[in-house]
Each structure stands twice: as C-alpha cells, then as structure tokens.
Amino acid sequence: MRQENNHVKVHMCRAKVSTRSCVFYNNVEERSTDRDLANNILDVEDLVKFGNKQRVCPYYLSRSLKQQADVSRRAHNIELNGAVVVFDEAHNVEKTCEESTSFDLTPYDVASAITAVDRLLVEQAKEVRHGDPVQDFNVESLNSGFKMTVETIAKIKQILLNLEAAVDSYEVPSEKGITKPGIFIYELLERAHLTYNSKTEVYEALEQILGHLTGQQGVFLNTTGLQKLANIIQLVFCGEPSEKERQQQMELNTVCFKVHIHRDNSFHKKTSGADAWAATSTKKQGNILSYWCFSPGFSMQDLENQGVRCIILTSGTLSPLSSFTSEMRINFPVSLENRHVIERDQIFVGVIDRGPDGVHLSSAFDRRFVVCLCPCVSPCVPVTVFPT
Numbered sequence: 001m002r003q004e005n006n007h008v009k010v011h012m013c014r015a016k017v018s019t020r021s022c023v024f025y026n027n028v029e030e031r032s033t034d035r036d037l038a039n040n041i042l043d044v045e046d047l048v049k050f051g052n053k054q055r056v057c058p059y060y061l062s063r064s065l066k067q068q069a070d071v072s073r074r075a076h077n078i079e080l081n082g083a084v085v086v087f088d089e090a091h092n093v094e095k096t097c098e099e100s101t102s103f104d105l106t107p108y109d110v111a112s113a114i115t116a117v118d119r120l121l122v123e124q125a126k127e128v129r130h131g132d133p134v135q136d137f138n139v140e141s142l143n144s145g146f147k148m149t150v151e152t153i154a155k156i157k158q159i160l161l162n163l164e165a166a167v168d169s170y171e172v173p174s175e176k177g178i179t180k181p182g183i184f185i186y187e188l189l190e191r192a193h194l195t196y197n198s199k200t201e202v203y204e205a206l207e208q209i210l211g212h213l214t215g216q217q218g219v220f221l222n223t224t225g226l227q228k229l230a231n232i233i234q235l236v237f238c239g240e241p242s243e244k245e246r247q248q249q250m251e252l253n254t255v256c257f258k259v260h261i262h263r264d265n266s267f268h269k270k271t272s273g274a275d276a277w278a279a280t281s282t283k284k285q286g287n288i289l290s291y292w293c294f295s296p297g298f299s300m301q302d303l304e305n306q307g308v309r310c311i312i313l314t315s316g317t318l319s320p321l322s323s324f325t326s327e328m329r330i331n332f333p334v335s336l337e338n339r340h341v342i343e344r345d346q347i348f349v350g351v352i353d354r355g356p357d358g359v360h361l362s363s364a365f366d367r368r369f370v371v372c373l374c375p376c377v378s379p380c381v382p383v384t385v386f387p388t
Contacts, residue, residue: 011214024057081307090313097296107286113225163192168286177262182254199237256295297329
C-alpha cells in the first residue's frame with residue numbers, strides 16, 4: 001500500500017485483514033512455525049527481512065510468535081501499566097510534549113472531512129434509487145466490516161457543518177486573531193454538539209467511517225480531516241468524569257492551553273455544505289481553530305496516569321534540573337546532576353562584530369557568499385559557529 005499518511009495505512013490494513021484479502025496476513029499462520037523463526041531470536045530488521053522473503057506480514061507474525069516467546073522486547077509499548085519508560089535526549093521532551101497535544105484545525109480540514117462523509121451519503125442515494133427504503137439502509141454490504149445507519153452518517157456530517165459554522169462565526173478583527181482561555185474549547189465544540197456525553201458515539205462513528213473509506217480500492221479520498229477530528233475528541237475530552245466531576249475535569253484538562261482563532265491565509269479552496277444532505281458549495285475563506293499547549297506537564301501527567309512503573313529522563317545538556325522538573329509537573333524522587341567536563345576557565349564566549357581589517361562580520365543568509373569573511377575567521381580560529 002503506497003500511502004504516505006500513517007492513519008490511512010492503518011485503516012487500509014484493518015480493512016484488508018477483516019476481509020482476509022491481504023496475502024501477507026493470510027500467510028502468517030503457515031509461516032509462524034518455520035524452523036528459522038523457532039531457532040533464532042529476531043529483531044525488527046530480521047522480521048522485516050523474513051517477511052519480504054516469505055511474503056508474510058512482520059507485524060502480525062511478531063504478534064503470533066509472542067504467544068510462544070519466553071521473553072519479548074517491544075519497541076513500542078501499547079500497554080504501559082508497570083512499564084519503565086526511558087527518554088534519551090530529554091532536552092527535547094518539553095517541545096515534543098507541547099506539540100503533540102496542540103492542533104490547528106483549518107477550514108480545509110473540515111471541508112475535506114465533509115467531502116469524505118458526503119461520499120457515504122452518495123452511496124446511500126444510489127441504494128435509494130435501487131428501491132431500498134431509507135430506514136432499512138445500512139452500508140454493511142459495501143464493506144463486510146462496516147455497519148452504520150444513514151441517520152448516523154448524516155449526524156456526523158451535521159456535526160462537521162456545525163463545527164465549521166461555529167469557528168467561522170467569530171469576526172477576527174486583525175491578523176493577530178482572537179485568543180481565549182483553554183476552557184473555551186468546550187463552549188465552542190458544544191455548539192457543534194460535541195460534548196462528554198456524545199464523544200464516544202461520535203469517535204466510534206468516525207473510526208468506522210475512516211476504516212470504510214480508506215479500505216476502498218481504486219478511490220483516492222482525503223480523510224485527514226476526519227482523522228484530525230477523531231484525534232481532537234480524544235485530546236479535548238480525555239478522562240471519564242462523572243456528571244458532578246465534569247466541570248473540574250474540564251478545568252484540569254485546559255489549564256495549560258489557549259484557544260486561538262485566526263484567519264486562514266492558505267491557498268486551499270474552502271467549501272461548505274448548506275445542510276447534511278446538500279452538495280458542497282464554495283464560500284469565502286474561513287478561520288483556523290488553534291488549541292495550543294503551553295506546558296509539557298499535561299502530557300507527562302497523562303503518561304504517569306497510564307500506570308507506568310517509573311520514568312527515566314537522560315540528557316547531556318539539560319541544566320538546571322530544577323526548572324525542568326517543575327515544567328514536567330510530576331515528581332522525580334531521584335535525580336543526578338553532574339558537573340560539566342569542561343571547566344569554566346576553558347571557555348571564552350564573545351561577540352565579535354568586525355574582523356581585523358574592519359570588515360563587518362555577519363552570517364546572515366544574504367552574506368553567505370561574501371569572500372572577504374573567510375580570511376577573517378579561518379587563519380587562527382579553530383571553531384566558528386554560525387546560526388542555522
């Protein structure tokens with residue numbers, strides 16, 4: 001499957017496996033008893049090499065072999081309960097945590113999601129023309145692993161239309177946009193009928209639609225917008241609070257976030273539907289809904305809540321540790337901070353704006369080919385650092 005998007009690959013894989021139309025998956029049971037596998041310890045590269053040679057899926061092969069293994073080492077733990085999680089180069093953790101829990105929902109994302117859901121409604125219309133009653137219609141026949149009523153499909157499209165209208169309803173006075181507290185995200189999504197009460201139903205419907213659309217052969221359809229909405233639901237509506245604890249949970253979820261609504265200046269053509277059954281029509285560029293995390297502690301606390309046994313962070317350049325640990329918002333009972341191997345009197349840091357002959361020293365992009373800079377820095381300076 002030549003797809004660049006990972007979530008598309010996953011859903012296409014699920015569709016093929018469920019219909020047993022993947023020859024690599026079908027060969028797993030037969031090849032899992034191969035003597036080469038039984039007598040050797042295989043890593044990821046070995047499994048891939050064996051899979052290419054024997055036309056067998058290395059992923060499902062590893063799952064099959066795991067059942068008989070005495071010891072297994074997993075590169076990506078799905079179940080984190082009791083696990084030891086190690087972060088090397090931990091000075092990158094802060095940025096990674098913040099970026100992984102932030103999103104920008106563009107008008108193109110919403111429009112592409114509406115287009116994708118429209119495809120299912122078009123298929124329904126074809127069934128109606130064949131004489132099938134609407135109330136008895138479901139698209140299970142289109143894919144053996146897919147079952148959903150037309151009313152549910154239309155409901156998902158209406159949610160997308162409501163979300164599009166809610167984001168675009170805000171007048172953005174300038175290029176700077178509008179910034180609101182993180183908890184505002186619940187008010188905005190509620191206008192699209194996305195709440196804690198509806199999150200499970202909507203998320204499961206999106207997953208089914210994604211699996212169905214990406215599993216169709218010979219059809220290219222952008223499902224990135226649908227996947228992004230599914231990810232947003234998981235992020236914003238994390239936790240399972242009771243009715244009494246819901247407000248407290250929402251405040252806790254959003255304390256590190258800001259909502260930012262700003263104009264879309266991209267070149268994507270935005271489309272919108274008039275209602276859940278009508279075809280899409282062109283309209284003006286809309287707004288981008290951004291939900292930005294400003295603390296890595298949100299992700300680290302979520303990781304800790306998975307039941308991990310301990311979290312180990314290592315870095316050769318992370319200093320001071322006190323400010324870093326406060327940003328993580330989790331307890332580190334054990335810490336080790338060593339002195340640097342290079343002493344302070346061995347380092348000189350300075351800013352030199354002119355060379356010996358008075359030439360202005362600049363590493364700006366527009367001066368990268370100025371030849372006179374070379375003799376200024378090359379004769380006696382062992383290390384020259386230019387910004388990237």
